Amino acid sequence: MSDECGTGDVGARGSAPDTSADQSQAEVAGALPRAPTAGPEEDGIENPSHIVEPTPEEIEAAHLAAIAANDAAIDAELRRRTRRDFIVAGVAAAAGLGGWKWLTSRPKEDGVPWPMRRALEMNERIAGAYFSPRRLSPTYDASRITRPARLNGGIGLDQHADMAGWRLAIEGAAQPVSLMLDDLRALPHREMITEFRCIEGWSTIAQWTGVRLADLMAKFPPPNPVRYVALETPGRGYYVGLDIASAVHPQTLLAWGLNGEPLTWNHGAPLRLAIPIKYGVKNIKRIATIRWTNIRPPDFWAEQGYDWYCGH
Amino acid sequence: MKRLERKHSLAIRWFHWINFPLLAVMVWSGALIYWANAVYRIGIGRFTLLKMNLPQPVWNALHMSYRLAEGMAFHFFFMWLFAINGLLYVIYTMISGQWRLLVPDRRSFKEAWYVMLHDLHLRREPPPQKKYNAAQKISYTLIIVMGLFSLLTGLAIYKPVQFGWLRWLFGGYPMARFLHFWLTIGYVVFFVIHIGQVIKTGWNNFRAMVIGVEVVNE
Numbered sequence: 415m416s417d418e419c420g421t422g423d424v425g426a427r428g429s430a431p432d433t434s435a436d437q438s439q440a441e442v443a444g445a446l447p448r449a450p451t452a453g454p455e456e457d458g459i460e461n462p463s464h465i466v467e468p469t470p471e472e473i474e475a476a477h478l479a480a481i482a483a484n485d486a487a488i489d490a491e492l493r494r495r496t497r498r499d500f501i502v503a504g505v506a507a508a509a510g511l512g513g514w515k516w517l518t519s520r521p522k523e524d525g526v527p528w529p530m531r532r533a534l535e536m537n538e539r540i541a542g543a544y545f546s547p548r549r550l551s552p553t554y555d556a557s558r559i560t561r562p563a564r565l566n567g568g569i570g571l572d573q574h575a576d577m578a579g580w581r582l583a584i585e586g587a588a589q590p591v592s593l594m595l596d597d598l599r600a601l602p603h604r605e606m607i608t609e610f611r612c613i614e615g616w617s618t619i620a621q622w623t624g625v626r627l628a629d630l631m632a633k634f635p636p637p638n639p640v641r642y643v644a645l646e647t648p649g650r651g652y653y654v655g656l657d658i659a660s661a662v663h664p665q666t667l668l669a670w671g672l673n674g675e676p677l678t679w680n681h682g683a684p685l686r687l688a689i690p691i692k693y694g695v696k697n698i699k700r701i702a703t704i705r706w707t708n709i710r711p712p713d714f715w716a717e718q719g720y721d722w723y724c725g726h
Numbered sequence: 727m728k729r730l731e732r733k734h735s736l737a738i739r740w741f742h743w744i745n746f747p748l749l750a751v752m753v754w755s756g757a758l759i760y761w762a763n764a765v766y767r768i769g770i771g772r773f774t775l776l777k778m779n780l781p782q783p784v785w786n787a788l789h790m791s792y793r794l795a796e797g798m799a800f801h802f803f804f805m806w807l808f809a810i811n812g813l814l815y816v817i818y819t820m821i822s823g824q825w826r827l828l829v830p831d832r833r834s835f836k837e838a839w840y841v842m843l844h845d846l847h848l849r850r851e852p853p854p855q856k857k858y859n860a861a862q863k864i865s866y867t868l869i870i871v872m873g874l875f876s877l878l879t880g881l882a883i884y885k886p887v888q889f890g891w892l893r894w895l896f897g898g899y900p901m902a903r904f905l906h907f908w909l910t911i912g913y914v915v916f917f918v919i920h921i922g923q924v925i926k927t928g929w930n931n932f933r934a935m936v937i938g939v940e941v942v943n944e
Contacts, residue, residue: 481727488728492941499937503743510747530799537802544888551887552894609899611886614794615763617899691887719795721802726887 525719538723547663551690551726554607560618563673564610565680569714570652571700580648580684586706587634595670595684601625601633604667608690610697611726613715622688623671627704628662636706644711645687648702655711656689656696660725665690668701693724731942733857733934735822741815742935748808749913751800756910758797761790766907778907805880812873827857829867834860869916872909879906 468476520527526534582598584591603625611617627643643661646653660666669688670677677683682699689696695715705711716722734742764779785791819825830838837860843849845861853860882892882902896902924932934940 485728488730488941491730492937492939495937495939496933503936506743514747525795526799530803533803533806534799541885541888546888549888549890552890552898609886611899612763613798615759615903616765715795719799721798726885 522719524717524722534721534723538721538725541723541725542657542659545659545725547659551608551665554609554619556607556621558619559607559621559673561673563620563681564616564618566612566614566694567699568680570647570649570698571680571682572651577684580702582685582701583703584630584634584705585703586636586640588637591634598625598630598668598670598685601629605671606665606667606688606690608665608688610690610694612694613720613724620688621671621673622667622669623674624667624669624685624688626664627666627668627687628664630668630704631662631706640706640708642707642709642711644703644705644707645698645701646703646705647698647700650703652698652714653712654687654696654698655713655716655722656692657723657725660689660691663689663691691726693726695720696724728941728943730939732938733940734938735824736938737818737822738815738824739935739938741811741818744811745808745815748804748811751804752808753910753913755797755800755804758790758793759801760907761785761797762794766904778911802884805877809877812870812877816870828863830860830863834863836860838864865916865920869913872912876906876909879903879909882906 517529518527520529522528523531580595582591582593582595584593603623605621605623607619607621609617610620631643639658641658643656643658644653645656656666665688667688668685670683670685672678672681677686682701685701686699687697687701710722713720713722716724766778767774768776768778780788782791819828837853837855840849840853841859841861844852858866878892879896879902881889882896883899883906886893886899886902893899893902896905930940
C-alpha cells in the first residue's frame with residue numbers, strides 16, 4: 415500500500431513493463447516456424463523483401479502468444495505489488511501491535527497506564543472549557559421518582575455509628591467551622607428531582623432536599639478563591655474531589671433528605687452530596703469534612719483507575 | 727486477457743485497515759463497561775428470547791470481569807482516534823467524489839433485494855453495478871451513519887448535561903445508552919456478514935483491499 419494506485423491499469427494497453435515478460439514473449443514467439451516476432455511492424459518494415467504472409471493458424475498462435483505474454487506480465491506485476499503491499503501491511507500491523515503492547519504495559523498511574531491517565535486529563539480540560547453552570551441536569555415530576563431509592567456503595571459508612579456526635583467540619587475557611595445539622599437547615603434549602611447516574615451504567619430518579627454547596631461556601635468562604643473542594647467521610651473511609659465549577663453548580667446540594675424522607679443510614683445520613691452533574695461515585699455519603707483547597711484532592715475511585723473528573 | 731483494474735485507493739485502504747483495530751478496541755472496551763450493567767435483552771414483554779449477557783464464568787474466562795475503570799479509560803482514549811479516522815474517511819469520500827460510488831440512490835433498495843436473491847441462488851443474474859452493488863452501497867453507507875450515531879449517542883451518555891440537547895434528542899439518558907449498545911451489536915452483525923461475504927467472494931477481492939488492484943480476466 416505504499417503508492418497511490420493511480421498508476422493502475424498496468425499492462426492493460428498491452429505494454430509489457432517487465433523484462434521477464436519480454437523473455438516469455440520471445441520464447442513463445444521463437445517456437446513458431448516462420449514469424450520471428452509477433453508484431454509485423456518491426457522486422458517487416460525494415461526488411462520488406464522478407465515479408466511472408468502468415469497463415470491463419472500462425473496469426474491465431476501469435477495472438478495467443480501475445481495474450482500469454484500479457485497475462486504473464488500482469489501476473490508478474492501482481493506478484494510484485496502483492497509482495498510489496500503485504501510486507502507494508504505486515505509492518506503496519508506489527509507497528510500497531512507494538513503500539514498496543516507499549517500502551518498497555520506503561521506504568522500505571524492511579525490504576526491505569528499513564529497515557530490513559532493523560533487522555534482522561536485532556537478530556538477533563540476539554541470538558542472543563544466547554545462546561546457551563548447554566549446547563550442543568552434535567553428535573554422530573556414527582557411521579558417519576560424511582561421507589562424505593564436504589565442503594566449502592568457502602569464504603570466509608572461503617573465508622574462513627576454515633577450520629578449524635580456528628581459534626582460537619584469546614585476546613586480552608588477564614589476560621590475553622592464546625593456545624594450541626596440544624597445549622598445547615600437554617601440556610602435556605604432547595605428541593606430537586608434529578609437523575610442519578612451510576613458509573614456502572616444504570617440510572618434512577620431521586621428527590622433531594624438540602625442546601626447548595628455554593629451557599630455554604632458563600633457563608634464560610636475561603637480567604638482566597640480556590641480551585642477544588644474535598645469531601646470526606648468520618649475517618650476518611652471514602653473521599654471525593656470536585657473541581658470548583660462543579661462544586662458551585664446550582665444543582666450541587668448538601669442533602670439531608672431523599673425522596674421526602676430524612677436520609678437513612680445506608681443512604682448516607684445525616685448529610686451527603688447530591689451532584690447530578692457527576693457520576694454517582696461523586697455523590698459522597700455521610701460527609702464529615704469539607705475542605706476548600708487549591709490542591710487537587712485525592713479521590714477514592716480515581717485512585718482505582720477511574721476518571722477523576724467524572725463530569726456530566 | 728488479464729488486466730489490473732484499480733479498485734480501492736490508497737486512502738480508502740488505510741482508512742479501512744486503521745478502522746478495523748480501532749473499532750475492535752472500542753467494542754472490547756465497551757464490553758468491559760457493559761459488563762458492569764449488562765441489562766439488555768431480546769424479548770417482548772415478559773418473554774425473553776436472549777439475555778444480552780454472558781454467564782459470569784465466561785466473562786471471567788475472557789478476562790473481562792471487574793474492568794469497568796480500564797474499559798472507560800480505553801474507551802475515552804480510543805474514541806478520539808476512532809472518530810478522527812471516521813471523520814477523515816467521510817471527508818475523503820466527499821472531496822474525492824467517491825461518495826457517488828457509495829451512497830445508495832432510489833433504485834438501490836430494489837436492486838439490493840435482487841442482489842440478495844442472487845446471493846441466495848434464487849436469481850440467476852446479479853443486477854448491473856459499478857464498484858459496489860446496491861446491497862454494498864446500502865451497507866457501507868449505513869455503517870457510516872451508524873458510526874455517526876455511535877459518536878452522538880456516546881456523547882449523550884458521556885456528557886448528558888453539557889450535551890443535554892443530544893440526551894433529549896435520543897429520548898433520555900437510559901435510551902441513549904440502549905441505542906449506543908445496539909449500534910455496537912449492529913457492528914458485530916455487520917462484521918460477521920462482511921467476513922462471510924469476503925470469504926465467499928474470494929482472494930482476488932480480498933487482496934484488492936490490501937494492494938488496491940484486482941485482476942480482471944476478459
